[in-house]
Amino acid sequence: MDVKTIWQRSFYDHVIRNERDYLRAWQYIDDNPARWAEDEYFA
Numbered sequence: 001m002d003v004k005t006i007w008q009r010s011f012y013d014h015v016i017r018n019e020r021d022y023l024r025a026w027q028y029i030d031d032n033p034a035r036w037a038e039d040e041y042f043a
Contacts, residue, residue, distance in 0.1 A: 016022050036042045 014021070014025070016025055
């Protein structure tokens with residue numbers, strides 16, 4: 001039987017502990033669509 005991995009490779013999670021962490025995560029999420037064209041896997 002072949003075992004298949006369901007988890008993303010290079011997955012990183014972070015617990016948001018304060019407002020600074022929250023704002024950094026929000027900025028990343030907000031800016032992410034603008035960077036899609038730079039992604040090597042975007043087609």
